Amino acid sequence: MSDPRTVLAYAGVSALGLCVGSFLNVVAYRLPRECMSVAGPRSRCPRCARFIAWYDNLPVLSWLLLRARCRHCGKGIPARYPLVEAGTAALFVATAAWTLPRAAFADPLAHGADWGVAGARFLVTAALIALALIDYDWEILPDQITLGGLALAPILVFAAPSLQPTPVIDDWTIGGRVVGEVLGPRWTAVVHGLLGAAACGGFLWTVGFLGSLAFRKEAMGLGDVKM
Numbered sequence: 001m002s003d004p005r006t007v008l009a010y011a012g013v014s015a016l017g018l019c020v021g022s023f024l025n026v027v028a029y030r031l032p033r034e035c036m037s038v039a040g041p042r043s044r045c046p047r048c049a050r051f052i053a054w055y056d057n058l059p060v061l062s063w064l065l066l067r068a069r070c071r072h073c074g075k076g077i078p079a080r081y082p083l084v085e086a087g088t089a090a091l092f093v094a095t096a097a098w099t100l101p102r103a104a105f106a107d108p109l110a111h112g113a114d115w116g117v118a119g120a121r122f123l124v125t126a127a128l129i130a131l132a133l134i135d136y137d138w139e140i141l142p143d144q145i146t147l148g149g150l151a152l153a154p155i156l157v158f159a160a161p162s163l164q165p166t167p168v169i170d171d172w173t174i175g176g177r178v179v180g181e182v183l184g185p186r187w188t189a190v191v192h193g194l195l196g197a198a199a200c201g202g203f204l205w206t207v208g209f210l211g212s213l214a215f216r217k218e219a220m221g222l223g224d225v226k227m
Contacts, residue, residue, distance in 0.1 A: 006105040013096045014089045018059035020126050021088030025081050028133035031142055048073035059085040088129055095121050117160045124149075124156075131227060141223030150226060153197070154190050161189035164196075201225045 026043065030036040043052045050072040056062045063082040070077060096105075096118050104111035104118075127149055131141050157164045180188045204225045211219025 003106050005107065006102075009105040009108055010093060010096070013092050016122070017089030017092030018085050020092070020122070021085035021129075022057070022059045022081075024088060024126060024130050024133065025084050027130045028084075028137065031130075031144060032134055032138045032140060045070045045073060045075070047075045059089075084129070084133065088126065091125050091129070092122055095125055113160075117162055120156045120160050120163055135223075141221070141227050143223075143226070146223060146226035150197075153193060157189045157193045158186045161185040164189040164193040 027038055030038050041051075043057060044050060045052060048070060050070075053071075056066060056071055060082045063077055063079075066077065068077045068079065069075065099121060100114050100118055101111065104114045108115055127145055131145055134145075135141055179191075183191065204220065205222075208218075208220030208222075208225065
């Protein structure tokens, strides 16, 4: 960590996590409300409806400088906002530290592929945070995230096969040849991921179906299956 490049890389990941966390607060608030768009307009105070200036919308820092109150109306700003921002940053840093080789921090340009994999993991982490927040508030898992993720996941895995380990399919053979050798690493990862998704989704659907029969009411929504 004494290498300035390593410190800078960690600082960049933290800053990215803070900004993404700020956006996730917007997603969690607006996405379940069909009358609102995640893309715009810019944020307002939910109490006085005044637009929030960019300098009052800096992750964590603005909340501290404003002493957790709106500049215009003086109403309190929930601590959840900076906690989500800081928590997202912490998860991004932990994800990077856990998945990236140490050399990738000292020389990021020489490890572009590794950072690409980390970026995909950041994306999945952000989606799960958004789903957790929305599920906590509304007890729903929006299709925009679950179905969007379902479509995007095979693309991410194809682009970065190391995202999807293949311990099961690597043992299978076709005509005496290992599946991984026949399909190649990218398609092997995609096939293994789809099989895993089908198995996990099918298991949850079965649990929900049996629970509905047992309790004579819906035991588990399809949102969980899609997630």
